[in-house]
Amino acid sequence: MTTSPFLTRRDLLTMIGKTAGASAMYSAMMSMGFAKASTFTSELELSDAPDGDSVLILGAGLAGMTAAYEMRKAGYDVTILEYNQRPGGRCYTIHSGDTVTDLSGETQHCEFAPGNYINPGPWRIPYHHYGVLHYCKKFGVKLEPFIQLNYNAYVHSSKAFGGKPKRVREVLTDVHGYTSELLAKATNQQALDDVLTKEDTEALLAQLDDWGHLTDDYKYQKSLKASEYRGYDDWPAAGLMPKPSPSEPLDFKELLHSGLWGMLLDYFNTSYQHTMFEPAGGMEEIARGFAGEVGDLIEYGRKVVRIEQSDNEVTVHYIDPERPDDVMTRKADWCVCTIPLSVLSQIPVEVSPAMREAIAAVPYASSVKTGLEFKRRFWEQDESIFGGVSYTDLPIKAISYPMYDYFSDGPAVLLGAYTIDDATSFTMSSMTARERVALAVSYGKQIHPQYEEEFISGVSWSWHLSPWSLGCYGLWTEELREAHYDTLCEIDNRLVLAGEHCSYIPAWLEGAILSGMDASKRLHEKATATARA
Amino acid sequence: MKHITFTLLFLGASALPVTAGAAENMSSGPNTAESYSSEDFTVKPEWEKLFADHNHFSTTSGEELYQTLCQACHLSDGQGAQGAGHYPSFVGDERLRTPFYAIDVILNGFRGMPGFSDKLSDQQIADVVNYLRTSFGNQLEADATAEDVARVRH
Numbered sequence: 164m165t166t167s168p169f170l171t172r173r174d175l176l177t178m179i180g181k182t183a184g185a186s187a188m189y190s191a192m193m194s195m196g197f198a199k200a201s202t203f204t205s206e207l208e209l210s211d212a213p214d215g216d217s218v219l220i221l222g223a224g225l226a227g228m229t230a231a232y233e234m235r236k237a238g239y240d241v242t243i244l245e246y247n248q249r250p251g252g253r254c255y256t257i258h259s260g261d262t263v264t265d266l267s268g269e270t271q272h273c274e275f276a277p278g279n280y281i282n283p284g285p286w287r288i289p290y291h292h293y294g295v296l297h298y299c300k301k302f303g304v305k306l307e308p309f310i311q312l313n314y315n316a317y318v319h320s321s322k323a324f325g326g327k328p329k330r331v332r333e334v335l336t337d338v339h340g341y342t343s344e345l346l347a348k349a350t351n352q353q354a355l356d357d358v359l360t361k362e363d364t365e366a367l368l369a370q371l372d373d374w375g376h377l378t379d380d381y382k383y384q385k386s387l388k389a390s391e392y393r394g395y396d397d398w399p400a401a402g403l404m405p406k407p408s409p410s411e412p413l414d415f416k417e418l419l420h421s422g423l424w425g426m427l428l429d430y431f432n433t434s435y436q437h438t439m440f441e442p443a444g445g446m447e448e449i450a451r452g453f454a455g456e457v458g459d460l461i462e463y464g465r466k467v468v469r470i471e472q473s474d475n476e477v478t479v480h481y482i483d484p485e486r487p488d489d490v491m492t493r494k495a496d497w498c499v500c501t502i503p504l505s506v507l508s509q510i511p512v513e514v515s516p517a518m519r520e521a522i523a524a525v526p527y528a529s530s531v532k533t534g535l536e537f538k539r540r541f542w543e544q545d546e547s548i549f550g551g552v553s554y555t556d557l558p559i560k561a562i563s564y565p566m567y568d569y570f571s572d573g574p575a576v577l578l579g580a581y582t583i584d585d586a587t588s589f590t591m592s593s594m595t596a597r598e599r600v601a602l603a604v605s606y607g608k609q610i611h612p613q614y615e616e617e618f619i620s621g622v623s624w625s626w627h628l629s630p631w632s633l634g635c636y637g638l639w640t641e642e643l644r645e646a647h648y649d650t651l652c653e654i655d656n657r658l659v660l661a662g663e664h665c666s667y668i669p670a671w672l673e674g675a676i677l678s679g680m681d682a683s684k685r686l687h688e689k690a691t692a693t694a695r696a
Numbered sequence: 697m698k699h700i701t702f703t704l705l706f707l708g709a710s711a712l713p714v715t716a717g718a719a720e721n722m723s724s725g726p727n728t729a730e731s732y733s734s735e736d737f738t739v740k741p742e743w744e745k746l747f748a749d750h751n752h753f754s755t756t757s758g759e760e761l762y763q764t765l766c767q768a769c770h771l772s773d774g775q776g777a778q779g780a781g782h783y784p785s786f787v788g789d790e791r792l793r794t795p796f797y798a799i800d801v802i803l804n805g806f807r808g809m810p811g812f813s814d815k816l817s818d819q820q821i822a823d824v825v826n827y828l829r830t831s832f833g834n835q836l837e838a839d840a841t842a843e844d845v846a847r848v849r850h
């Protein structure tokens with residue numbers, strides 16, 4: 164029997180270890196709520212609000228605007244108090260011509276060409292976030308496909324393959340090939356005889372052969388068969404052009420230790436499976452769609468500083484941030500508060516001690532996104548990358564290419580860095596936006612050498628410096644949920660909280676929308692019951 | 697209730713470099729190609745060190761840790777920030793009188809602030825607490841130790 168030059172028992176164990184790591188990681192993500200499908204079936208049909216009952220909604224993000232839409236439909240007198248001068252909260256886009264200032268006081272002018280933009284926060288919508296999709300359709304928000312998995316995008320390790328990025332199709336095919344070969348080998352060595360019958364063995368080998376594009380003796384190696392999946396050296400052509408020639412698989416050991424395999428995971432999690440969507444023109448179009456319905460209810464430049472309630476009413480104290488000494492009050496029968504917990508935990512709120520504890524229990528994640536504009540779409544023109552996301556072990560973590568206006572001439576914007584909640588993200592957040600833009604170019608050019616030559620301008624947003632959210636999203640753990648989640652979501656007298664933090668789909672618009680619906684429904688039940696009593 | 701006046705412990709805001717106050721005119725943008733040199737587009741050796749491990753902070757001095765972690769919210773001058781909510785200032789911060797308050801907050805988090813027990817070693821936390829106690833006008837002893845941190849860690 165011939166043995167593959169690469170196979171040792173240690174490799175096999177390493178591989179199993181990596182696979183176990185991957186599934187452990189996946190279950191960790193499940194417990195964070197990342198991979199959950201939405202329970203949305205239809206919007207609410209609330210009706211018969213008690214005569215004259217009013218609702219104050221705090222925050223005009225998607226949770227607040229969903230609640231406003233549903234409660235007004237039910238017949239309540241609704242007002243939204245919002246700190247910013249625009250609707251949407253974290254559902255936000257920085258457009259060409261915008262000026263943004265973060266908590267450090269650093270101001271950036273977005274110099275992108277007209278029509279260009281970057282989504283510094285939310286940017287993609289899974290097909291199973293039924294609530295977001297429903298309201299987008301209803302409110303006329305045009306959605307286009309978001310490409311998460313582009314087989315021609317890159318995965319990149321600065322420590323493997325000479326620091327050269329590899330195409331997703333190459334790595335994916337090689338992973339299938341080598342794992343199939345190893346499994347075929349174990350099968351042929353009777354290592355699996357205690358779990359497989361003879362028929363099973365035959366079926367398994369046949370499918371490994373197909374799945375792994377193996378040779379007749381179950382080896383994965385350079386072949387036209389494998390090149391149909393991983394790509395060719397010379398691609399099939401015509402006439403007397405070069406004949407199709409196979410490409411060389413990546414070295415198994417180097418691949419095994421490169422980290423590239425693990426990077427593929429983000430393409431296959433249910434949160435990111437095709438089809439995904441994005442609104443044409445930027446994520447903020449969703450906020451604008453909602454504001455088209457409830458914008459007339461929103462009062463901007465209102466910073467809530469205290470929330471009180473009695474058995475009969477809720478009193479909200481707020482200021483105009485420009486004139487902080489002038490505290491104003493507003494009274495209502497009911498209140499839906501969607502202020503992120505990072506902010507709410509600093510505001511005196513008259514609720515049970517247990518709910519106060521819950522409000523103060525949830526830490527907020529760090530995240531940085533950096534958008535870069537280039538003179539031309541070199542990723543399309545030179546590298547045939549049309550949309551999609553490349554992943555890297557560099558501090559920038561990801562590069563995502565625009566999924567609209569393909570083939571157009573002129574400047575285009577890509578996402579040049581996207582960090583979430585690790586040490587890298589905090590360190591990047593502690594730099595100025597100006598430095599973060601330089602950093603994204605400096606590292607990104609290891610993947611796309613055209614960067615420096617083609618760069619025009621950049622914009623970078625750190626979520627811990629976001630004045631209205633003080634962070635990216637609520638970082639629940641299973642222990643925290645156990646201790647505080649139900650309390651946080653309960654109606655406390657006349658007040659109920661809503662927002663992505665009151666959901667099992669944190670860090671997603673769907674969580675905010677479902678929470679806005681759920682809070683409205685329960686508050687309406689209480690209001691009608693109270694009126695009857 | 698005994699009220700501790702803190703004026704002895706810091707130099708007074710007027711003696712500090714004024715950067716946070718100058719927030720509105722700290723304008724950096726537009727971040728355009730013309731405003732950078734090609735040196736700006738070169739990976740700096742200190743970045744290589746800072747980003748060597750995505751899951752842990754790799755610097756050892758308290759000052760460097762402040763500048764690569766705490767500063768992300770509390771800002772370079774330690775003055776904190778104010779928006780819809782705020783980040784507390786460390787300038788003349790009475791809570792720093794005991795190292796244990798800061799140690800606890802850094803390990804376990806506080807309200808929206810995440811804890812860093814899995815990203816920082818005991819020594820790193822002691823170092824950064826000592827930096828807070830001796831910076832931004834604070835003139836306290838740099839006497840927090842890794843053992844102090846170990847006692848609070850659970």
Ligand SMILES: Cc1cc2nc3c(=O)[nH]c(=O)nc-3n(C[C@H](O)[C@H](O)[C@H](O)COP(=O)(O)OP(=O)(O)OC[C@H]3O[C@@H](n4cnc5c(N)ncnc54)[C@H](O)[C@@H]3O)c2cc1C
Pocket residue numbers: 221222223224225226227244245246247250251252253254283284285286287288465466467468501502503506530532626631632634635636661662663664669670671672673674675780781
């Ligand atoms: C980096 C990043 C990436 C993301 N990616 C995705 C994605 O790809 N897909 C997806 O679906 N979701 C994504 N999300 C999550 C999504 O953005 C949020 O879940 C959602 O926008 C939260 O909505 P919300 O209404 O709960 O909160 P917010 O949108 O934060 O609304 C809260 C509102 O309250 C206001 N407010 C705050 N304080 C006060 C005060 N004191 N007084 C009055 N008003 C106040 C704020 O200004 C804000 O408008 C991402 C988020 C981030 C940060």
